[in-house]
Amino acid sequence: MKAHSLLALALALIAPAALAQRDFANIEIKVLPVAKNIYMLEGSGGNIGVSIGADGNLMVDDQFAPLADKIDAALQKLNPGKLKFLLNTHHHGDHTGGNAAFGAKDATIIAQSNVRKRLAGEANSKKEALPVITFDQSASVYFNGEEIKLLHHGPGHTDGDSIIHFTGANVVHMGDQFFNGGFPFVDLNSGGSVEGYLQTVALVLEKIPADAKIIPGHGKLADVEDLRNFHAMLVETTGLVKQGIASGKSFAELKAAGLPDKFKDYGTGFIKTDRWIETIYQSTTKK
Ligand SMILES: [Zn+2]
Numbered sequence: 001m002k003a004h005s006l007l008a009l010a011l012a013l014i015a016p017a018a019l020a021q022r023d024f025a026n027i028e029i030k031v032l033p034v035a036k037n038i039y040m041l042e043g044s045g046g047n048i049g050v051s052i053g054a055d056g057n058l059m060v061d062d063q064f065a066p067l068a069d070k071i072d073a074a075l076q077k078l079n080p081g082k083l084k085f086l087l088n089t090h091h092h093g094d095h096t097g098g099n100a101a102f103g104a105k106d107a108t109i110i111a112q113s114n115v116r117k118r119l120a121g122e123a124n125s126k127k128e129a130l131p132v133i134t135f136d137q138s139a140s141v142y143f144n145g146e147e148i149k150l151l152h153h154g155p156g157h158t159d160g161d162s163i164i165h166f167t168g169a170n171v172v173h174m175g176d177q178f179f180n181g182g183f184p185f186v187d188l189n190s191g192g193s194v195e196g197y198l199q200t201v202a203l204v205l206e207k208i209p210a211d212a213k214i215i216p217g218h219g220k221l222a223d224v225e226d227l228r229n230f231h232a233m234l235v236e237t238t239g240l241v242k243q244g245i246a247s248g249k250s251f252a253e254l255k256a257a258g259l260p261d262k263f264k265d266y267g268t269g270f271i272k273t274d275r276w277i278e279t280i281y282q283s284t285t286k287k
Pocket of ligand 1: 090092095157176
């Protein structure tokens with residue numbers, strides 16, 4: 001009986017770690033051509049953008065730490081050679097988990113200043129995982145024959161997001177400023193803002209060419225129409241909740257009222273409808 005309960009305890013302790021490992025072990029890195037020399041990598045976590053060419057390789061985001069070797073192998077297959085630059089769209093672990101591995105191999109990590117601050121402040125923070133070049137509003141990397149712009153538009157998904165524009169290839173990596181097909185996660189605890197999130201998406205739509213290809217932080221490879229639909233959803237859903245708040249409705253009442261049926265599919269992903277209403281409510285009322 002004693003041995004049995006010890007075994008059960010051991011299994012309970014070991015099983016979650018083993019499961020997590022097996023999850024990553026089963027993940028394959030899929031490589032999708034986006035435009036010209038730009039590719040999107042899908043595995044587990046935020047979508048990765050890659051530029052390959054005569055200057056070497058540049059990568060945007062790097063998913064989770066256990067996937068670093070597989071991501072590296074996918075890069076080597078695309079273009080054997082060095083990963084010279086690694087750009088982080090923001091600090092979240094599903095976009096920066098591989099930083100330590102790639103930083104240790106001498107990739108130069110670049111991100112908005114708040115990304116470095118937040119990564120440096122995490123428990124077990126590693127020096128190699130930190131951006132070595134930071135900027136407040138914008139930076140450019142001239143690489144593989146084009147200007148790659150990093151633009152920070154203020155608080156949105158977090159307080160350190162960058163939109164990354166491959167100006168020659170006509171590709172935009174949105175980071176988590178775009179959840180294609182789902183309600184967005186706005187990290188209010190990391191300086192995010194629903195209003196800022198919406199403004200950033202609107203600004204990108206104003207600036208980018210109509211035939212640009214768009215890599216969302218999460219979801220399928222997108223085009224400008226997909227981003228427009230996402231923006232329209234943001235405008236309408238935040239408008240409805242804000243109207244409700246202005247008319248004196250409580251959070252419980254707003255949650256009970258829900259959102260129009262046409263937005264049902266948006267709530268089937270990471271952020272459910274209730275959570276989105278709650279995020280809008282908190283972001284609007286905390287001011
Ligand atoms: Zn994120």
